[in-house]
Amino acid sequence: xxxxxxxxxxxxxxxxxxxxxxxxxxxxxxxxxxxxxxxxxxxxxxxxxxxxxxxxxxxxxxxxxxxxxxxxxxxxxxxxxxxxxxxxxxxxxxxxxxxxxxxxxxxxxxxxxxxxxxxxxxxxxxxxxxxxxxxxxxxxxxxxxxxxxxxxxxxxxxxxxxxxxxxxxxxxxxxxxxxxxxxxxxxxxxxxxxxxxxxxxxxxxxxxxxxxxxxxxxxxxxxxxxxxxxxxxxxxxxxxxxxxxxxxxxxxxxxxxxxxxxxxxxxxxxxxxxxxxxxxxxxxxxxxxxxxxxxxxxxxxxxxxxxxxxx
Numbered sequence: 001x002x003x004x005x006x007x008x009x010x011x012x013x014x015x016x017x018x019x020x021x022x023x024x025x026x027x028x029x030x031x032x033x034x035x036x037x038x039x040x041x042x043x044x045x046x047x048x049x050x051x052x053x054x055x056x057x058x059x060x061x062x063x064x065x066x067x068x069x070x071x072x073x074x075x076x077x078x079x080x081x082x083x084x085x086x087x088x089x090x091x092x093x094x095x096x097x098x099x100x101x102x103x104x105x106x107x108x109x110x111x112x113x114x115x116x117x118x119x120x121x122x123x124x125x126x127x128x129x130x131x132x133x134x135x136x137x138x139x140x141x142x143x144x145x146x147x148x149x150x151x152x153x154x155x156x157x158x159x160x161x162x163x164x165x166x167x168x169x170x171x172x173x174x175x176x177x178x179x180x181x182x183x184x185x186x187x188x189x190x191x192x193x194x195x196x197x198x199x200x201x202x203x204x205x206x207x208x209x210x211x212x213x214x215x216x217x218x219x220x221x222x223x224x225x226x227x228x229x230x231x232x233x234x235x236x237x238x239x240x241x242x243x244x245x246x247x248x249x250x251x252x253x254x255x256x257x258x259x260x261x262x263x264x265x266x267x268x269x270x271x272x273x274x275x276x277x278x279x280x281x282x283x284x285x286x287x288x289x290x291x292x293x294x295x296x297x298x299x300x301x302x303x304x305x306x307x308x309x310x311x
Contacts, residue, residue, distance in 0.1 A: 002026040002240055005068040005110075007102050008077035009033035009061065011222070012118055014042045015229025016075050016236075017059060021046050023233065024055040025240050030071065033078075036063025069109040073239060075143075075232050076129060078102050079119035081223040091120050092304055099125045100310045103132040114239060114274045117142045117250070118232050120223070122175040123298045124305050126250045126263045131311040137252035138275040144175035145248025145265045146231040151212040152181055155205045160196050162188060169193075170281070171248050172265050173294030176213070179265065180290045181206045185281070235270060242272040251275050257283070259295050262302065 002025075006017045009031050017031045033039035043061030050056065060067060068074070079095035099119050106113065115133060117126040117140070126142035133140060148171045150164075157164035166189040173180035183202060186193040193202065208215070216224040238245040249268045253259045256266065256278050267279040283291065 003028045003071050004236055005030040005032060005071040005074045007032045009039040009042050011225030012229050013077040015225050016232045018046045019230050019233035021055055021057040021059055022053055023237055024057055025237055026057055028058045030060045030068050032062055065105045065109055071110040071113050073114045073236055074106050075116045076102055077118040084217055095119050096128050096305050096310055099128045100132040103129045107133055115140045116232055116235055121301055123250055123263050124301045127302055128305060141275055142250025143232045143235055144250045145171055146234060147228050148179055149248055150227055152209040155208055159201055170267055173291055174298045177210050178294040178297045179210055180294055181209055238270040244269050244271040251278055256280050264295055264298055
Protein backbone atom coordinates (compact mmCIF):
# COMPACT_ATOMS: atom_id res chain seq x y z
CA UNK A 1 0.00 0.00 0.00
CA UNK A 2 1.30 3.45 -0.85
CA UNK A 3 -0.24 6.87 -0.40
CA UNK A 4 0.93 10.21 -1.78
CA UNK A 5 -0.39 13.60 -0.73
CA UNK A 6 -0.06 16.62 -2.99
CA UNK A 7 -0.53 19.92 -1.15
CA UNK A 8 -1.90 22.64 -3.38
CA UNK A 9 -4.51 21.97 -6.05
CA UNK A 10 -3.39 24.73 -8.39
CA UNK A 11 -1.92 24.10 -11.83
CA UNK A 12 1.27 22.42 -10.59
CA UNK A 13 -0.33 20.35 -7.83
CA UNK A 14 -3.16 19.06 -9.98
CA UNK A 15 -0.64 18.15 -12.70
CA UNK A 16 1.45 16.18 -10.18
CA UNK A 17 -1.65 14.28 -9.05
CA UNK A 18 -2.82 13.58 -12.62
CA UNK A 19 0.59 12.43 -13.87
CA UNK A 20 1.01 10.20 -10.82
CA UNK A 21 -2.42 8.66 -11.39
CA UNK A 22 -1.46 7.85 -14.97
CA UNK A 23 1.70 6.09 -13.79
CA UNK A 24 -0.56 3.75 -11.77
CA UNK A 25 2.14 3.09 -9.15
CA UNK A 26 0.38 4.21 -5.94
CA UNK A 27 -2.88 3.17 -4.33
CA UNK A 28 -4.09 6.67 -3.50
CA UNK A 29 -3.28 10.26 -4.31
CA UNK A 30 -4.74 12.89 -1.97
CA UNK A 31 -5.05 16.39 -3.40
CA UNK A 32 -5.23 18.92 -0.55
CA UNK A 33 -6.12 22.58 -0.84
CA UNK A 34 -7.70 25.28 1.30
CA UNK A 35 -10.22 25.52 -1.52
CA UNK A 36 -11.65 22.11 -0.76
CA UNK A 37 -14.24 22.07 -3.51
CA UNK A 38 -11.61 22.84 -6.14
CA UNK A 39 -9.44 19.98 -4.84
CA UNK A 40 -12.44 17.63 -4.81
CA UNK A 41 -13.42 18.69 -8.31
CA UNK A 42 -9.96 18.18 -9.81
CA UNK A 43 -9.56 14.82 -8.06
CA UNK A 44 -12.99 13.73 -9.31
CA UNK A 45 -12.17 14.87 -12.84
CA UNK A 46 -8.95 12.80 -12.80
CA UNK A 47 -10.80 9.79 -11.37
CA UNK A 48 -13.34 10.01 -14.19
CA UNK A 49 -10.39 9.95 -16.59
CA UNK A 50 -9.25 6.57 -15.18
CA UNK A 51 -11.59 4.37 -17.30
CA UNK A 52 -10.42 6.22 -20.42
CA UNK A 53 -6.66 6.17 -19.78
CA UNK A 54 -6.77 2.86 -17.93
CA UNK A 55 -5.39 3.40 -14.44
CA UNK A 56 -6.61 2.37 -10.99
CA UNK A 57 -5.09 4.97 -8.69
CA UNK A 58 -7.74 6.37 -6.35
CA UNK A 59 -7.86 10.17 -6.20
CA UNK A 60 -9.25 12.09 -3.22
CA UNK A 61 -9.75 15.85 -2.98
CA UNK A 62 -9.95 17.50 0.43
CA UNK A 63 -9.37 20.57 2.57
CA UNK A 64 -8.68 18.49 5.71
CA UNK A 65 -5.24 17.36 6.77
CA UNK A 66 -6.86 14.39 8.48
CA UNK A 67 -7.35 12.84 5.04
CA UNK A 68 -3.57 12.87 4.53
CA UNK A 69 -2.99 10.47 7.44
CA UNK A 70 -0.38 7.81 6.74
CA UNK A 71 1.10 9.44 3.64
CA UNK A 72 4.34 7.86 2.43
CA UNK A 73 5.32 10.85 0.31
CA UNK A 74 4.12 14.47 0.43
CA UNK A 75 4.64 16.88 -2.47
CA UNK A 76 4.32 20.52 -1.43
CA UNK A 77 3.31 22.85 -4.26
CA UNK A 78 1.41 25.34 -2.10
CA UNK A 79 2.24 29.04 -2.38
CA UNK A 80 1.63 31.98 -4.63
CA UNK A 81 3.00 31.67 -8.19
CA UNK A 82 5.40 34.10 -9.81
CA UNK A 83 3.94 37.06 -11.67
CA UNK A 84 5.58 39.15 -14.40
CA UNK A 85 8.40 41.26 -12.95
CA UNK A 86 8.58 39.14 -9.80
CA UNK A 87 11.72 37.16 -8.95
CA UNK A 88 11.67 33.88 -7.05
CA UNK A 89 13.23 35.70 -4.10
CA UNK A 90 10.27 38.12 -3.99
CA UNK A 91 8.11 35.15 -3.06
CA UNK A 92 9.91 34.29 0.15
CA UNK A 93 7.89 36.31 2.67
CA UNK A 94 4.57 34.76 1.71
CA UNK A 95 5.62 31.29 0.68
CA UNK A 96 7.89 30.60 3.65
CA UNK A 97 4.95 31.02 6.02
CA UNK A 98 2.82 28.73 3.86
CA UNK A 99 5.47 25.99 3.56
CA UNK A 100 6.24 25.98 7.30
CA UNK A 101 2.54 25.80 8.17
CA UNK A 102 1.88 23.02 5.65
CA UNK A 103 4.85 20.97 6.85
CA UNK A 104 3.84 21.16 10.50
CA UNK A 105 0.25 20.24 9.64
CA UNK A 106 1.34 17.24 7.57
CA UNK A 107 3.56 15.89 10.35
CA UNK A 108 0.56 15.77 12.70
CA UNK A 109 -0.93 12.95 10.64
CA UNK A 110 2.02 11.29 8.88
CA UNK A 111 4.85 10.13 11.12
CA UNK A 112 7.85 9.82 8.83
CA UNK A 113 6.99 10.86 5.25
CA UNK A 114 9.36 11.81 2.48
CA UNK A 115 8.77 15.46 1.54
CA UNK A 116 9.33 16.88 -1.94
CA UNK A 117 9.12 20.67 -2.16
CA UNK A 118 8.13 22.41 -5.39
CA UNK A 119 7.23 25.85 -3.97
CA UNK A 120 9.49 28.80 -4.86
CA UNK A 121 12.05 30.09 -4.08
CA UNK A 122 12.80 26.38 -4.22
CA UNK A 123 16.11 25.99 -2.39
CA UNK A 124 15.04 28.09 0.58
CA UNK A 125 11.54 26.59 0.75
CA UNK A 126 13.16 23.14 0.96
CA UNK A 127 15.32 24.46 3.79
CA UNK A 128 12.16 25.79 5.49
CA UNK A 129 10.36 22.43 5.20
CA UNK A 130 13.40 20.63 6.61
CA UNK A 131 13.60 22.95 9.62
CA UNK A 132 9.85 22.75 10.27
CA UNK A 133 9.64 18.96 9.89
CA UNK A 134 12.40 17.65 12.14
CA UNK A 135 12.89 14.82 9.64
CA UNK A 136 16.26 13.39 8.63
CA UNK A 137 17.82 15.31 5.76
CA UNK A 138 17.57 12.39 3.32
CA UNK A 139 13.76 12.55 3.61
CA UNK A 140 13.40 16.21 2.56
CA UNK A 141 14.30 17.41 -0.93
CA UNK A 142 13.34 19.90 -3.59
CA UNK A 143 12.31 19.49 -7.21
CA UNK A 144 14.39 21.77 -9.40
CA UNK A 145 17.17 20.02 -11.28
CA UNK A 146 14.91 17.61 -13.14
CA UNK A 147 12.86 20.53 -14.45
CA UNK A 148 15.92 22.63 -15.30
CA UNK A 149 17.62 19.77 -17.16
CA UNK A 150 14.37 19.03 -18.99
CA UNK A 151 14.24 22.60 -20.28
CA UNK A 152 17.92 22.44 -21.24
CA UNK A 153 17.42 19.12 -23.05
CA UNK A 154 14.30 20.39 -24.82
CA UNK A 155 16.15 23.46 -26.11
CA UNK A 156 19.06 21.29 -27.25
CA UNK A 157 16.70 18.86 -29.02
CA UNK A 158 15.20 21.78 -30.96
CA UNK A 159 18.66 23.02 -31.93
CA UNK A 160 20.01 19.61 -32.94
CA UNK A 161 16.66 18.46 -34.38
CA UNK A 162 16.80 15.18 -32.48
CA UNK A 163 14.66 13.41 -29.90
CA UNK A 164 14.99 14.82 -26.36
CA UNK A 165 15.04 11.17 -25.23
CA UNK A 166 18.63 10.88 -26.48
CA UNK A 167 19.98 13.82 -24.46
CA UNK A 168 21.52 13.37 -21.00
CA UNK A 169 22.54 16.36 -18.92
CA UNK A 170 23.39 17.57 -15.43
CA UNK A 171 22.72 20.95 -13.86
CA UNK A 172 23.71 22.03 -10.37
CA UNK A 173 23.28 24.95 -8.02
CA UNK A 174 20.27 27.07 -7.14
CA UNK A 175 16.99 27.00 -9.00
CA UNK A 176 17.06 30.25 -10.93
CA UNK A 177 19.43 32.53 -12.77
CA UNK A 178 22.41 31.29 -10.73
CA UNK A 179 22.03 27.63 -11.76
CA UNK A 180 25.08 25.86 -13.15
CA UNK A 181 24.52 23.87 -16.38
CA UNK A 182 27.47 21.53 -16.92
CA UNK A 183 27.99 21.36 -20.69
CA UNK A 184 30.99 19.05 -20.12
CA UNK A 185 28.58 16.40 -18.82
CA UNK A 186 26.01 16.85 -21.62
CA UNK A 187 25.77 14.06 -24.20
CA UNK A 188 23.51 13.14 -27.12
CA UNK A 189 23.27 9.35 -27.48
CA UNK A 190 26.70 9.24 -25.85
CA UNK A 191 28.16 11.95 -28.11
CA UNK A 192 29.53 15.07 -26.36
CA UNK A 193 27.16 17.94 -27.10
CA UNK A 194 30.10 20.15 -28.13
CA UNK A 195 30.50 17.98 -31.24
CA UNK A 196 26.93 18.71 -32.34
CA UNK A 197 26.28 22.30 -31.24
CA UNK A 198 28.49 25.30 -31.95
CA UNK A 199 29.91 27.15 -28.95
CA UNK A 200 27.83 30.32 -29.40
CA UNK A 201 24.60 28.38 -29.86
CA UNK A 202 25.36 26.25 -26.79
CA UNK A 203 26.08 29.35 -24.72
CA UNK A 204 22.75 30.87 -25.81
CA UNK A 205 20.90 27.68 -24.84
CA UNK A 206 22.56 27.71 -21.40
CA UNK A 207 21.47 31.30 -20.86
CA UNK A 208 17.94 30.53 -22.04
CA UNK A 209 17.80 27.61 -19.61
CA UNK A 210 18.81 29.82 -16.69
CA UNK A 211 15.89 32.11 -17.46
CA UNK A 212 13.55 29.33 -18.57
CA UNK A 213 11.01 29.91 -15.81
CA UNK A 214 10.94 33.65 -16.41
CA UNK A 215 10.37 33.13 -20.14
CA UNK A 216 7.19 31.16 -19.39
CA UNK A 217 6.00 33.71 -16.82
CA UNK A 218 6.27 36.43 -19.47
CA UNK A 219 4.34 34.33 -21.99
CA UNK A 220 1.56 33.13 -19.68
CA UNK A 221 1.45 35.64 -16.85
CA UNK A 222 2.10 32.87 -14.31
CA UNK A 223 4.47 30.00 -13.56
CA UNK A 224 4.71 26.83 -15.64
CA UNK A 225 2.93 23.65 -14.54
CA UNK A 226 3.12 20.75 -17.04
CA UNK A 227 6.89 20.21 -16.84
CA UNK A 228 7.22 21.02 -13.10
CA UNK A 229 4.33 18.68 -12.26
CA UNK A 230 5.76 15.86 -14.35
CA UNK A 231 9.21 16.38 -12.80
CA UNK A 232 7.88 16.03 -9.25
CA UNK A 233 5.92 12.93 -10.26
CA UNK A 234 9.11 11.41 -11.70
CA UNK A 235 10.82 11.85 -8.32
CA UNK A 236 7.89 10.16 -6.58
CA UNK A 237 8.08 7.26 -9.03
CA UNK A 238 11.77 6.61 -8.37
CA UNK A 239 11.12 6.58 -4.61
CA UNK A 240 7.99 4.42 -4.72
CA UNK A 241 9.55 1.86 -7.09
CA UNK A 242 12.96 2.06 -5.39
CA UNK A 243 14.44 2.61 -8.84
CA UNK A 244 17.52 4.33 -7.42
CA UNK A 245 17.59 6.65 -10.41
CA UNK A 246 20.15 9.44 -10.54
CA UNK A 247 18.65 12.91 -10.81
CA UNK A 248 19.74 16.46 -10.04
CA UNK A 249 17.69 17.44 -6.97
CA UNK A 250 17.79 20.06 -4.24
CA UNK A 251 19.48 18.14 -1.42
CA UNK A 252 21.01 18.83 1.98
CA UNK A 253 24.79 19.17 1.85
CA UNK A 254 26.95 18.22 4.82
CA UNK A 255 30.36 18.92 3.34
CA UNK A 256 29.95 17.71 -0.23
CA UNK A 257 31.45 20.14 -2.76
CA UNK A 258 32.88 22.04 0.22
CA UNK A 259 29.39 23.20 1.22
CA UNK A 260 27.38 22.35 4.32
CA UNK A 261 24.25 23.13 6.31
CA UNK A 262 22.30 24.14 3.22
CA UNK A 263 20.13 22.77 0.41
CA UNK A 264 21.40 23.07 -3.15
CA UNK A 265 20.93 21.33 -6.49
CA UNK A 266 23.28 18.35 -6.91
CA UNK A 267 23.12 14.89 -8.50
CA UNK A 268 21.57 12.35 -6.13
CA UNK A 269 20.35 8.77 -6.13
CA UNK A 270 16.63 8.45 -5.31
CA UNK A 271 15.21 5.28 -3.76
CA UNK A 272 12.82 4.04 -1.09
CA UNK A 273 14.69 5.94 1.63
CA UNK A 274 14.59 9.22 -0.26
CA UNK A 275 18.03 10.59 -1.08
CA UNK A 276 20.22 7.51 -0.76
CA UNK A 277 23.42 9.15 -1.97
CA UNK A 278 24.71 12.58 -2.92
CA UNK A 279 26.99 12.14 -5.92
CA UNK A 280 30.13 14.28 -5.99
CA UNK A 281 31.32 15.13 -9.47
CA UNK A 282 34.89 16.19 -10.11
CA UNK A 283 34.33 19.81 -11.05
CA UNK A 284 36.98 21.94 -12.69
CA UNK A 285 37.92 25.33 -11.24
CA UNK A 286 35.45 27.27 -13.39
CA UNK A 287 32.57 24.96 -12.51
CA UNK A 288 33.47 25.03 -8.81
CA UNK A 289 33.53 28.83 -8.81
CA UNK A 290 30.10 28.94 -10.48
CA UNK A 291 28.71 26.51 -7.89
CA UNK A 292 30.09 28.55 -4.98
CA UNK A 293 28.62 31.72 -6.49
CA UNK A 294 25.23 30.02 -6.79
CA UNK A 295 25.49 28.69 -3.23
CA UNK A 296 26.28 32.16 -1.90
CA UNK A 297 23.14 33.50 -3.53
CA UNK A 298 21.06 30.78 -1.86
CA UNK A 299 22.74 31.50 1.49
CA UNK A 300 21.72 35.15 1.23
CA UNK A 301 18.07 34.17 0.78
CA UNK A 302 18.33 31.69 3.68
CA UNK A 303 19.45 34.61 5.86
CA UNK A 304 16.22 36.40 4.95
CA UNK A 305 14.22 33.33 5.93
CA UNK A 306 16.13 32.92 9.21
CA UNK A 307 15.36 36.53 10.19
CA UNK A 308 11.65 35.74 9.86
CA UNK A 309 11.96 33.35 12.85
CA UNK A 310 9.23 31.01 11.61
CA UNK A 311 10.92 27.89 13.02
